């Protein structure tokens with residue numbers, strides 16, 4: 001099955017995507033991760049998007065659609081895709097529909113993760129990520145182990161994102177409400193929208209998503 005996780009910054013998209021990868025062998029396609037990878041490997045495109053990302057604005061549709069197209073057309077993945085942080089605009093949603101169509105694939109679930117703005121600031125400013133395996137930590141809800149080593153892979157480089165500060169977060173939230181939230185109506189109109197309570201504990205959110213996906217993989 002192919003699914004979209006839809007929600008504002010800090011809703012828990014990446015956290016739940018990682019759990020689906022482990023539990024069901026699905027493939028996570030995070031455009032945010034792809035863009036950060038392009039930056040750290042110093043590609044021309046990575047340099048072009050760096051400032052935009054650090055401010056918290058969206059990069060162009062053309063770039064992210066290109067990234068997704070590349071992954072989908074080169075992949076032979078059996079477990080299904082989790083679109084994490086994509087699509088983020090109506091143009092991206094249309095492009096995804098066309099791409100899946102072209103590949104003879106379906107979009108099976110669009111899962112909105114509902115949260116309140118108040119929790120997002122605390123979640124984002126407390127976040128840290130393992131530079132090696134991408135495991136996500138939080139100063140309060142999932143602290144980095146006392147020895148400073150990642151609980152998943154043992155690596156000791158645990159980093160914080162450049163856009164995880166209050167200023168950039170404000171811009172990211174604005175971008176979400178202006179450019180991305182119209183997708184809720186878009187998928188609702190297609191009869192594809194489902195939602196989960198993103199304010200619940202991580203395990204409970206996973207259980208709710210599992211309930212929507214059933215035994216399908």
Ligand code: AP5
Nearest residue numbers: 009010011012013014015031032057059085123127138202
């Ligand atoms: P991206 O990397 O996609 O960031 P985002 O959408 O802002 O989402 P986050 O990764 O911040 O949040 P998340 O929902 O994954 O939360 P997480 O699970 O980590 O995008 C970054 C930038 O790239 C964009 O601003 C833009 O510039 C660009 N970009 C990317 N895609 C693009 C696109 N399609 N088009 C244009 N531009 C694009 O959780 C957050 C924290 O909360 C963690 O610490 C976690 O441990 C904790 N947490 C998670 N769940 C819970 C829970 N249930 N209870 C308590 N704590 C929890």
Ligand code: ZN
Nearest residue numbers: 130133150153
């Ligand atoms: Zn790790």
